[in-house]
Amino acid sequence: MRILGISAFYHDSAAALIEDGRIVAAAQEERFTRKKHDPSFPANALAYCLAEAGCGMADVDHVVFYDKPFLKFERLLETYLATSPRGFRSFRMAMPLWIKEKLFQKNLLRKHLGKLAGSKEWSGSLLFSEHHLAHAASAFFPSPFASAAVLTMDGVGEWCTTSLGLGRGNSLEIIKEIRFPHSLGLLYSAFTYYTGFKVNSGEYKLMGLAPYGRPRFAQTILDNLIDLKDDGSFRVDQRYFDYCTGLTMTSPAFHRLFGAEPRKPETPLTQREMDLAASIQAVTEEVVLKLARFARQETGERHLCLAGGVALNCVANGKLLKNRIFDDIWIQPAAGDAGGAVGAALAAWHGHLGKDRLANGRDGMAGAYLGPAYGQGEIERRLAAAGAVYKVLSDSEIIADTVEGLVQGKAVGWMQGRMEFGPRALGGRSILGDPRSPTMQKTLNLKVKYRESFRPFAPSVRREDVAEWFDIDTDSPYMLLVGDVLDRRRLPLGPDEGALFGIDRLNAPRSEIPAVTHVDYSARVQTVHHDTNPRYWELLSAFKQRTGCPVLVNTSFNVRGEPIVCTPEDAFRCFMGTEIECLVVGNCFLRKEDQPSALRQDYKECFELD
Structure with a gap:
């Protein structure tokens, strides 16, 4: 049985194909189009996956998309209504695209898949996974663990921004979650934007910049921006941000709190940006450690799996390993949205179809060497x-x-x-x-x-x-x-x-x-x-x-x-x-x-x- 997973239409579009539970191929669309973080339908990545498996769309049993568009639309509408009229400009820009394409994503996907199948529209089984379930599935099912706690942390899926799951055998259940607008990923991205880097790609730079600075703003962040509890749960004070309704990440209140406007991209870095990077990195590590301690206490599991964009913060992961909260941790190598393609396919295989997991040895990702090779x-x-x-x-x-x-x-x-x-x-x-x-x-x-x-x-x-x-x-x-x-x-x-x-x-x-x-x-x-x-x-x-x-x-x-x-x-x-x-x-x-x-x-x- 073959299942195709798709991640698309936000950033880092990707496709993955599993065959009887084994990951056969996976690739990001950007590698073929040569457009960084390409968000478009992954036609080239899908064509590669099918070629690698030696099959066509007629041989695919299910296609699974990595989130649920109607839930995401619900979040958008509720957010705009709750904050009106402040977000009207953003609402006015977003609605035409949603009404034209995203609300009818099922039809759009069938048309794109039809082109691969050589027909007007693909009529096979099309499924939709929740975004954080796809992340969690990408982390647990390929891991080497029979059972594990599963933490997913990112900007936002439909509503969820952080989730705790419990994986045992071929079952995976989300047992706790934090919902939008309270988001560790968006908090980190706000500092990415404020220090002059590009959101959804510059977060690596912020992490790399942190060791040059001192975390002198960490307490300011904890006192004003994020109310962090001992169990790792948190609330983010929206007065300081503009990502709910505006077109930027931070608000004038944020700029007043830190004493300056955002750094303009490509201008010289100062010690201040380095200290800001060190500060948000320190806060992020504190949140991750508290979440991990709660996950251990809540589940009793000895192993931890991680996915979501925040799981690409390898410095926080290293701190987690050193603290020995869990005996071992495993992190999905494509922890961001691209990995949602793998997770969506695996969620369908194990959750929707109830199939058992394969014995993976080290893990099921084959060293992440899942893309094209050339003789x-x-x-x-x-x-x-x-x-x-x-x-x-x-x-x-x-x-x-x-x-x-x-x-x-x-x-x-x-x-x-x-x-x-x-x-x-x-x-x-x-x-x-x-x-x-x-x-x-x-x-x-x-x-x-x-x-x-x-x-x-x-x-x-x-x-x-x-x-x-x-x-x-x-x-x-x-x-x-x-x-x-x-x-x-x-x-x-x-x-x-x-x-x-x-x-x-x-x-x-x-x-x-x-x-x-x-x-x-x-x-x-x-x-x-x-x-x-x-x-x-x-x-x-x-x-x-x-x-x-x-x-x-x-x-x-x-x-x-x-x-x-x-x-x-x-x-x-x-x-x-x-x-x-x-x-x-x-x-x-x-x-x-x-x-x-x-x-x-x-x-x-x-x-x-x-």
């Missing part, structure tokens, strides 16, 4: 058609030449196997570098990624070596846990370096692997496992044998504002538009100096800034 012959044809000059090497040669490039301090584009599902590159579509280099972090940010210099990079490390370098000794295959670099790997700071503040702290090497050590000695760790990505594991092994270091810098293969590369052509374009010096696609090895100069391009201006 060696196809890679060669595509690269040749793009005008690329490459050498075809044996398996051992491709590893050896890549290690040589890394040791020479080069940035290496690495495209291997299936593309990752979710926001993180995990060794399938990555840019790699030597973590021992004191200049690699700044070089990758400014000359390769074309992004803000303060943003940290993640280390990939073999699972068996992680405890030798970081203070965590657990699986972290999806780069969703932060741990500290071990004391013995740290470098002493001189008196001048220790006195630095803000962004200036970036210039002081802090460990044996400075390119992946943040200014507070933290690192967003990815453990690499031989069974899910053998080639990447072998590369790390060879780098360790050559250098004694089993760690590599791993960042997503894209530039700022660009979706992660999907095809060999995408990889070659990014290679030719940046200062990446080597490109490895399958067994093809490319050096920048060998490429026709006419194919060089200025990639800086190709994508809208995120």
Whole structure:
């Protein structure tokens, strides 16, 4: 039996296909359209999923959408009525789209699915899952746990913003929830907006900026913005926000409270923005820890599963792990809305159809390598058609030449196997570098990624070596846990370096692997496992044998504002538009100096800034 899950029409549209309970394929639409966070119907992602399964729409038993449009419309109407006439402008802008399309989403979906089926309208079984149930299902059902507490936290679904679920076997029940407008995700996004970053994409930047600051506004937030109870429940004072009825996130009262208007995007960052980031990060961590303690007490479960956009806050996840509230935690790698496609399909399989779970081993996400892959012959044809000059090497040669490039301090584009599902590159579509280099972090940010210099990079490390370098000794295959670099790997700071503040702290090497050590000695760790990505594991092994270091810098293969590369052509374009010096696609090895100069391009201006 085949079930298609769809997430669409808000941001990060995606499709997923499960076959007899196993996730066969999943991908975000942005990877095909090359439009970051593409919200449109995921026609390309769906076509890929069907091709990967070797079937057509006629072979699909159910299609499941990840939320319920009528419930969402009800929330919109009730919110506007409760706050009228203040929200009339926003109401006037939203209603035409709802009346034209969203209220008739069932018909719209059938028409889009019909195009895939080669007909006017698809007439098969179309189901709708509640948004937070889809998140919870994406977290629990692929997890390795027989039973677990399940926390979902995001901006808002239909009404729910935070939920506590209980998963046992093939059953999943939501037992507690917090409802709109009281939202931890929207509170964090309000600070994203206020500090000059883009909502729904800049939250990562706010989290990365936090270690440069001091949480001097944390008490102001707790005293004024959020009434936080001991059980983790909370209420958000709407006087300070404008997301219910307005067209911005924060209100004039918010600006008066913090003493300034929102920072204009792309203007210089000041210590104030760093302190604001540190403050909202500290409050978020406090809320998450209280929610987790309540979840443990309420359910009695020893394991915890997480999903929803807030679950992508890997710093909060790391604090949760360190506090040992639960014996173990598992986080859906596509924790945001894209993962709702997986969750909707699994909710139908287990909840609607009552099917048993499969034995998953580590988990059911296959390392998140659920996107397209390209055979060696196809890679060669595509690269040749793009005008690329490459050498075809044996398996051992491709590893050896890549290690040589890394040791020479080069940035290496690495495209291997299936593309990752979710926001993180995990060794399938990555840019790699030597973590021992004191200049690699700044070089990758400014000359390769074309992004803000303060943003940290993640280390990939073999699972068996992680405890030798970081203070965590657990699986972290999806780069969703932060741990500290071990004391013995740290470098002493001189008196001048220790006195630095803000962004200036970036210039002081802090460990044996400075390119992946943040200014507070933290690192967003990815453990690499031989069974899910053998080639990447072998590369790390060879780098360790050559250098004694089993760690590599791993960042997503894209530039700022660009979706992660999907095809060999995408990889070659990014290679030719940046200062990446080597490109490895399958067994093809490319050096920048060998490429026709006419194919060089200025990639800086190709994508809208995120």
